[in-house]
Amino acid sequence: MKNKIYKIIDCDRHVIEPIEIWKHYLSSYLDGIPKIELSFDNEMKLSERVSQGFPALSLPPVYKIAGKPILSNWDIEQQVATALINSQSIKERKSATNPKDQLSSMDDTNVSQAIIFPTFANYIVNHKDLDTRASLAYAEAYNKWIRDYCAHSPKRLLPVGLISRHDTSTLVEQVQTIASFGWKSVVLRPEPILGKSLGHPDNDDFWKACAALGIVVSFHGGTHLQGETVGMDRFSTRFSLHACSHPMEAQMAFVSLLEAGVLERNPRLKLAFLEAGCSWVAHWLWRLDNICYNEFPSLTEKNITMPPSEYFKRHCWVGMEIGEPLTDTLASIGHKKLIFGSDYPHPDHLHFDLTEIAQKIPELNSEQLTDILENNPKALFDL
Template sequence: MKDGFRIIDSDMHIIEPPEMWEKYIDGAYKDRAPKIVGRYPIGTYGLMEGHMLPTVDAHARERWNGMFRVVGPHLQSDAARGFDPIAQVGAMDREGIDVAALFPTIGLYVMSFDGLDPAFAAAICRAYNNWLYDFCQHAPERLRGVAMIPPHDIVEAIRETRRAVQDLGFMGVFLHPSPVNGRQWHERYFDPLWYELQELNVPVCFHEGTGTVIRQPGDQFGTNRIMMHVASHPIAMMYTSLSLIIGGVLEAFPGLRVALLECNTGWVPFWLDRIDHDFERLAEWDAPTLTMKPSAYFMRQCFVGAEEERGLKQVVEQIGDDNIVWSTDYPHWDSDYPHASEEFLALPVSDKTKQKILWDNCVRLYALH
């Protein structure tokens, strides 16, 4: 709790220990398991299938390391503990966070490979989810897992979703927003997954990670981290929301909840207006199955992740405060930790709105009780 507000962090990150995948993955895949090299916050990267993750060249990595030297002092004590569960809960306490939905760091990238062997992809996800389950046992009421699932094979995706939710108690699944194997999210191939999530009453959480092996917004800028990062996160979520809405997914699965995380909120009013505008003129041909305005689907089923945003007041004035959740993004380089909650609470929105964004909306998103 912070200044009288209960807080759920909708998108807090863990740091995978170097031995995690090799220790937890099925024996048949140990020689191919993703590897973590270096020590966070400086010089930490993943190696998988011959690729460095994130995919930046040596000059860009050095520039990135320099950036971490600036933010690193805030994380020294946590890094000294290897970002273990005690460090995670300590960071939550410093920010006043009661409950955190946990997402990976290197794990944001490992499913972003076209043509990945489905059995191998599933093994990677099982290993990560099993490790995360063990991690959460330090404080299971506060540390809550969101499962990695493999988009390469729908049967494996559903199997791991069921296991993670029913056996491990995870409260959602996450996917990288860039389509894998050329499949768009509105293709009927994914319908069984959306149905399963709806039946299990857990959300799908889309989370960008800049520097993947597959195509993503911003990759045309090469290794310029500013250009890549500024573009990738919000634009990827524009594409994803457009696919799910106009592609008919939210019409077909009205109980499916969708989180668009770490993308800020300022783009949402403009984007919904633009989609509605074209829908009014082209729906008969390009969206004939929709029974509501596109923006109505978003308002009914989507949640968007905010951090400290100077324009949040204007966003709330345009779309309301029912669809916004909050995150520290701890311990990543662009996080405002350890002052993230303090800076959010200083924004010029009402206490009622703060309460909804910090707690109520996340309770609805993750079906917390």
């Protein structure tokens, strides 16, 4: 049965937003909204880099907004390293800019449906130096564009709504608008945004609305945010920041919601943790259940009335990665709470071959793989 062809529901697939979309979809906000600017490489910069020992290759443009780079810790070393790896994925990144080529790339790897996430827009909307009005304008503009993008094949391309957290008073209206489109999910970064964590009391009505509307909240982190991502207080390189950002922020996001009582008060709320792997789940739930939960009962008795692992199993789905150790996580939460996302077309995941997924995950039998690749996403996103 390992040779079975699985019709994959890709729960974490990305677009690459063409720079031109903002000119059209931000048209009603042009007055006073900072524009995206590109700082291009040139021969003088290239010559200077070569004299410093860097390889003789051109760098992609640096995105800026309000005069500030969209990405943090994005010095020349990081840009050169990215240029080297990006040269291997030009075709893939170009295909993600438009729905026709996106669908073709899905056909090549047996992906029947894809949950579609932003790339650059998530950094723009959550930028710490963007004001509230601009953050909301860019979120709304992205949602309009991705609506048109996915309309090319609405049964296969399933958009995730982008939320601006800059002004918590707008959260409920934003999620209501997204639900009115018929969409199944919104994406949030797991970090605190402008000093407010996920569990902050000002977010309470948002979680209640998501639960009532059946909207899945998908947490998707990323390295180099202009914000408060874990590790940025001690590291500056892509290697260390990328190692920390995704799994550690996922763990802290769960704790933030757990301790604040969001999960206790909203038993129907559905959460998805993406691009962080799933092998962190077993050790994290063991620690929360066996070390933290019973240590100071007076601190948890109000908002955590059952072991943390029980909340996770009630509320959460988590994206697995090809090749990661699964045995402990399977024992902890079972395979029914696992989903799969390719992260296409981002280069850190392109070496994973979806056509050989069964051979790369020997811990799973055919029935479990069918659930993870097809049935579990249907249950999560109500497909």
